[in-house]
Amino acid sequence: MSGHSNYVPKTGFERWLDARLPVARLAYDSLIDFPTPKNLNYWYTFGGILALCLGIQLATGIVLAMHYVPHVDHAFASIERIMRDVNYGWLVRYMHSNGASMFFIAVYAHMFRGLYYGSYKAPRELLWILGCVIYLLMMATAFMGYVLPWGQMSFHGAVVITNLFGALPIIGESITTWLWGGFAVDNATLNRFFSLHYLMPFMIAGVVILHVWALHVTGNNNPTGVQVQSKADTVPFHPYYTVKDGFAIAVFMLMFAAFVFFNPNALGHPDNYIPANPLVTPAHIVPEWYFLPFYAILRAVPDKLMGVLLMFGAIAVLFILPWLDTSRVKSLRYRPTTRMYFFIFVVACFILGLCGARLPDEHVIPGLKTFQLLDADLNSMVWLSRFATAYYFAYFLIVLPVMGLSETPLDQPKSISEPILSPSAALPAGAAASPEKRG
Amino acid sequence: MAGANPENGAGGDDPSRRDFIHIAAGAAAAGAAVTIAWPLVDQMNPAGDTLALASVEFDLTKVELGQSVTIKWRGKPLFIRHRTGAEIAAAIKDDNAPMRDPQTDEVRHKPGKAEWLVLIGTCTHLGCVPTFGGGDYQGWFCPCHGSHYDTSGRIRKGPAPTNLAVPEYAFVSDTMVKVG
Numbered sequence: 001m002s003g004h005s006n007y008v009p010k011t012g013f014e015r016w017l018d019a020r021l022p023v024a025r026l027a028y029d030s031l032i033d034f035p036t037p038k039n040l041n042y043w044y045t046f047g048g049i050l051a052l053c054l055g056i057q058l059a060t061g062i063v064l065a066m067h068y069v070p071h072v073d074h075a076f077a078s079i080e081r082i083m084r085d086v087n088y089g090w091l092v093r094y095m096h097s098n099g100a101s102m103f104f105i106a107v108y109a110h111m112f113r114g115l116y117y118g119s120y121k122a123p124r125e126l127l128w129i130l131g132c133v134i135y136l137l138m139m140a141t142a143f144m145g146y147v148l149p150w151g152q153m154s155f156h157g158a159v160v161i162t163n164l165f166g167a168l169p170i171i172g173e174s175i176t177t178w179l180w181g182g183f184a185v186d187n188a189t190l191n192r193f194f195s196l197h198y199l200m201p202f203m204i205a206g207v208v209i210l211h212v213w214a215l216h217v218t219g220n221n222n223p224t225g226v227q228v229q230s231k232a233d234t235v236p237f238h239p240y241y242t243v244k245d246g247f248a249i250a251v252f253m254l255m256f257a258a259f260v261f262f263n264p265n266a267l268g269h270p271d272n273y274i275p276a277n278p279l280v281t282p283a284h285i286v287p288e289w290y291f292l293p294f295y296a297i298l299r300a301v302p303d304k305l306m307g308v309l310l311m312f313g314a315i316a317v318l319f320i321l322p323w324l325d326t327s328r329v330k331s332l333r334y335r336p337t338t339r340m341y342f343f344i345f346v347v348a349c350f351i352l353g354l355c356g357a358r359l360p361d362e363h364v365i366p367g368l369k370t371f372q373l374l375d376a377d378l379n380s381m382v383w384l385s386r387f388a389t390a391y392y393f394a395y396f397l398i399v400l401p402v403m404g405l406s407e408t409p410l411d412q413p414k415s416i417s418e419p420i421l422s423p424s425a426a427l428p429a430g431a432a433a434s435p436e437k438r439g
Numbered sequence: 440m441a442g443a444n445p446e447n448g449a450g451g452d453d454p455s456r457r458d459f460i461h462i463a464a465g466a467a468a469a470g471a472a473v474t475i476a477w478p479l480v481d482q483m484n485p486a487g488d489t490l491a492l493a494s495v496e497f498d499l500t501k502v503e504l505g506q507s508v509t510i511k512w513r514g515k516p517l518f519i520r521h522r523t524g525a526e527i528a529a530a531i532k533d534d535n536a537p538m539r540d541p542q543t544d545e546v547r548h549k550p551g552k553a554e555w556l557v558l559i560g561t562c563t564h565l566g567c568v569p570t571f572g573g574g575d576y577q578g579w580f581c582p583c584h585g586s587h588y589d590t591s592g593r594i595r596k597g598p599a600p601t602n603l604a605v606p607e608y609a610f611v612s613d614t615m616v617k618v619g
Contacts, residue, residue: 162566181483278514
């Protein structure tokens with residue numbers, strides 16, 4: 001994919017194949033001989049972990065579809081049958097439901113890594129945008145998948161999310177009716193969600209191919225953010241990163257297995273084991289944990305339409321991020337002030353997640369009553385989520401554009417190898433070089 | 440572009456004629472694509488049998504004074520409430536109170552039938568089902584995002600933009616309503 005190829009067919013069959021369909025050459029160039037920066041740390045292993053997550057979701061999902069019945073009268077019972085009667089059905093379903101959470105843990109780590117090391121900056125804008133498209137498809141897929149068991153949370157989650165589109169002026173009502181295929185979330189809705197839930201992972205796989213293609217054109221970013229300049233800066237992907245990714249995958253699988261085998265419902269909600277009842281809404285409805293920050297943004301705004309727009313805006317802003325960050329320096333290692341704002345941003349994301357899980361009027365500090373500010377007590381989840389929402393947008397729309405122009409970055413190394421090969425060179429704080437000489 | 444093609448001269452074709460054929464063929468293909476796309480989009484709209492189930496009749500004698508019944512209409516809950524005098528009085532008293540979606544109680548029931556309130560039982564915020572008797576206004580309260588409705592089903596506090604919707608309905612007799 002990227003220029004020169006070192007593939008030499010060894011056997012007669014390989015030569016025959018290479019002249020007709022050079023798949024072996026493609027695999028050799030992109031998985032074995034691919035020149036990779038030699039300083040990638042463990043934050044760079046989440047790409048491989050994500051590929052595995054997609055594979056697990058596809059494999060377990062195809063199996064589940066063999067036993068699941070997408071009908072309002074049978075969906076819940078068919079899931080229970082998978083859990084109780086189908087051979088290893090419990091294992092496949094728990095892998096699939098926890099796999100979704102693992103997928104999002106990995107994708108969030110992957111995205112924060114990209115934000116920290118400036119992996120969205122030129123020449124990797126399209127690579128980043130393709131990643132955002134994958135993330136958007138993942139969210140749609142996960143949402144529709146959560147509806148399929150047709151429990152109380154499934155049903156009312158589907159009602160709330162599809163009603164978000166009803167907030168749009170004029171066309172809102174026609175759009176929700178069109179999405180539902182009726183006047184409410186019902187059998188038609190369940191059927192189409194099943195169909196789309198099966199389709200979308202293959203769309204994700206397609207965009208993943210483009211994502212990896214784009215990666216192999218520009219090459220990996222790396223913790224210094226300095227472009228690869230010579231062969232001295234790189235090592236072949238195999239065995240160096242196949243082994244490193246493999247180790248990370250093994251550790252990640254330990255966590256995955258701990259959830260599947262020891263606490264498979266820890267990330268779910270007990271109300272979803274009650275069959276859907278359109279006439280009764282559960283007292284406290286929350287989305288799955290990976291949507292909580294966006295749910296908090298939605299609820300932070302008292303106006304329905306504005307809340308919906310802001311929630312979608314929180315994702316839309318990621319698409320234009322490459323042009324919002326004005327700095328010429330990629331890695332936050334060399335931008336100490338922006339780095340501080342970045343860590344506050346990470347905290348703000350976690351705070352939004354926390355707020356999304358709680359009731360808006362709940363106190364942040366228990367028992368402390370402050371004063372009424374507009375529509376709620378200042379010491380309430382809704383005000384905390386407003387501050388965090390403001391910071392979320394300010395980070396992208398104010399901090400990154402302004403800091404790029406005003407901050408004086410630290411000196412970057414001239415190349416990836418320079419700080420390693422000449423340890424006497426001035427090193428920025430946090431860059432660990434020649435660890436054997438320390439302490 | 441077509442003019443630069445030497446075949447045009449050789450064949451004696453008028454270049455503008457070839458351009459016309461290109462544009463006409465392209466337009467026909469685009470038109471065909473749109474015509475076939477529309478059925479694929481419209482199939483997701485409510486089907487004939489779904490639309491056929493769009494009205495229900497309900498016998499009001501089943502609802503005691505001060506009680507309400509929830510029935511399913513078009514897949515959604517429908518509240519049929521037999522209001523007490525106190526509820527009606529509370530609703531009328533607040534007719535001029537500041538409201539997000541101002542409406543008098545009178546326009547929310549049929550003339551002379553103030554005791555019968557027929558409402559679509561989905562919160563106008565994001566579609567959850569409010570419960571009766573909660574909230575600050577003794578009407579409905581939505582547990583999802585905290586919208587408070589009064590005894591006339593009007594939004595008084597919380598994120599919902601409009602009052603609980605009154606469906607299209609009529610009294611077919613003194614004790615029978617037809618909704619839809």
